[in-house]
Amino acid sequence: MSEVKLAAESRSEFGKGAARRIRRENKVPGVVYGHGGDPIHVTLPGHELSLALRTPNVLLALALDGKTQLAIPKAVQRDPLKGFIEHVDLLLVKSGEKVTVELPVLTEGELAAGANLLEHVLNTLSVETEATHIPESVTVSIEGLDSGDAVHAKDIKLPAGTTLATDADAVVLQVLSAQAEEAPAESDEAAAEA
Known part of the structure; x- marks a missing residue:
């Protein structure tokens, strides 16, 4: 810090x-x-x-x-x-005093193979830490996560001396499956040609 x-x-x-x-x-x-x-x-x-x-x-x-x-x-x-x-x-x-601050959530790693989207439900995580030793951010590994997987606040490893102030069951990150664009129906094309 x-x-x-x-x-x-x-x-x-x-x-x-x-x-x-x-x-x-x-x-x-x-x-x-x-x-x-x-x-x-x-x-x-x-x-x-x-x-x-x-x-x-x-x-x-x-x-x-x-x-x-x-x-x-x-x-x-x-x-x-x-x-x-x-x-x-x-x-x-003061030195040694605990304060509640918002830490940015950073990600590292690659999602599982396939067309998946990573959604940041929370961009920051509320934590309680010592005022003179506030971490700059929290890093979350997304290695191998697949569609439907989620990372909750309680699953994130926090730096030493830092405790979670956010609801432990809050979803921080979730993996969504990509929506494929639908091809136009053939009946619409046939009607247009006629």
Whole structure:
């Protein structure tokens, strides 16, 4: 798991106008909360934050008011057209503390011979893990799976120190048989020729 250091600034202005001014300076407004304290409104550097958020469940070391605190992203709001970050909510964490996060599900291997389709019912898996040791993803082997086979959440091998927070019987992946395209009926062709 990667840790990214960011310089955060406290902010006292709120509302649309203040947020727009912050974004014009290539910065992102955000809120840091957790551990029973009051929420802290911050301004973060836009480019550095955007690069950091490319890694799922990244651990951020926020330098704020002379001290460094660890946080993970909980909610990121993006502009629907341009894709830039409009606002971010961060959750304070401590070493050894357990947090619930969503891990991307990756697959490896080949399906059984035949025309089969792999359907990702769940693209992420909700797990509980230590805040400073969050795995980047979960890998599932699909080697030899055939039509009608399914992989449930309880069947996935999780990294050490990680427990399942999703329903154990939830289907994560399933193999479907491919539908062949039907040939047009001969009676339709005969009617068309007549």
